[in-house]
Amino acid sequence: MPVPLLKKVLPAQTRLSLRQFYWLSRSWLYVGNKVYCPLCEAAFRTFLPFGTERRQQALCPRCHTVERHRLLWLYLTEQVNITQRSLEVLHMAPEPILQSRLKRLLHLRYRSADLTSPVAMDHADIQALPYPDATFDLILCSHVLAHVPNDAKALQELRRVLKPTGQLLLQARLHPHAHTVEQPNAITPQQRLQAYGQADRFRNYGQDFGQRVAAQGFSVEKVEYALTRTPEEQTRLGLGNGELIFVATPSRHEAQ
Numbered sequence: 001m002p003v004p005l006l007k008k009v010l011p012a013q014t015r016l017s018l019r020q021f022y023w024l025s026r027s028w029l030y031v032g033n034k035v036y037c038p039l040c041e042a043a044f045r046t047f048l049p050f051g052t053e054r055r056q057q058a059l060c061p062r063c064h065t066v067e068r069h070r071l072l073w074l075y076l077t078e079q080v081n082i083t084q085r086s087l088e089v090l091h092m093a094p095e096p097i098l099q100s101r102l103k104r105l106l107h108l109r110y111r112s113a114d115l116t117s118p119v120a121m122d123h124a125d126i127q128a129l130p131y132p133d134a135t136f137d138l139i140l141c142s143h144v145l146a147h148v149p150n151d152a153k154a155l156q157e158l159r160r161v162l163k164p165t166g167q168l169l170l171q172a173r174l175h176p177h178a179h180t181v182e183q184p185n186a187i188t189p190q191q192r193l194q195a196y197g198q199a200d201r202f203r204n205y206g207q208d209f210g211q212r213v214a215a216q217g218f219s220v221e222k223v224e225y226a227l228t229r230t231p232e233e234q235t236r237l238g239l240g241n242g243e244l245i246f247v248a249t250p251s252r253h254e255a256q
C-alpha cells in the first residue's frame with residue numbers, strides 16, 4: 001500500500017506502533033554489547049549513523065532515539081528523579097519514544113502539546129498555550145524554539161504555565177557564532193531555507209541562547225551533562241559531542 005494511503009487509513013499511533021515493531025525486529029541485526037541505550041534499556045554492537053551529515057554512533061537501532069534524547073533521559077532519571085516523583089509534566093513537540101516512556105510512569109500527570117503533531121495529546125500553539133498559570137512542575141522543550149516565529153512570546157508562555165518552583169528543560173541546536181542570527185526579510189520557506197539551512201526555521205541560535213532565555217524571566221544553568229560520565233561511558237551511551245541541557249527556573253515571582 002502506498003505511504004500516502006497508509007497515512008489516510010491508519011491512525012498516527014498505529015503507524016508509530018508498526019514502525020516501532022519494524023525497528024524492534026531489525027534491531028536483532030545489531031545484537032552486541034558495545035553500546036547501551038538507556039531509553040530502551042538494550043545493548044547493541046553499534047549505534048547507527050544519522051542526520052544529513054551522517055553523524056556516526058547516533059541512532060539507536062531499536063528505539064530510533066539519538067544523542068540528545070539519551071542525554072535528556074539520563075538527566076530526567078538521575079537529576080529530576082522522574083521515575084519516583086509525582087510531577088505535572090508538559091512535553092512540547094513530544095518525541096514519540098520519549099513520550100511513550102513518560103506515559104508509562106503512571107505517577108506523572110503528563111500532557112504533551114504540539115501545533116500539528118498527530119501524536120501530541122493537545123494541539124496548541126506554544127505562543128498561546130491553553131493551560132492555566134502555574135500548572136506544571138516540569139516542561140520539556142527540545143529543539144522547538146528555532147521553529148517558532150516569536151520565541152520570546154513562547155518563552156513567556158512557558159514561564160506563565162510553569163510553577164514558580166518548576167523547571168523548564170531546553171535543548172537547542174547552537175551554532176558557533178556568538179549571536180543568534182535572525183533575518184527579518186526571510187519570510188517564505190524558500191527564503192528561510194537559504195537564510196537558515198532549513199525551511200521551517202525562524203533563526204539560528206548562537207552562543208547567546210541562554211541569555212535569550214534569561215531575558216524572558218528565567219535563571220538559566222547550562223548543563224554539560226555528558227561530562228558526568230567518563231569518555232568511555234559517553235561513547236558506550238552514545239551521548240555525542242557537546243550536547244547541552246539548559247535548565248531554566250523562573251527568576252522573578254509575581255506578586256500574588
Ligand SMILES: [Zn+2]
Pocket residue numbers: 037038039040041042060061062063064065
Ligand atoms: Zn534505544
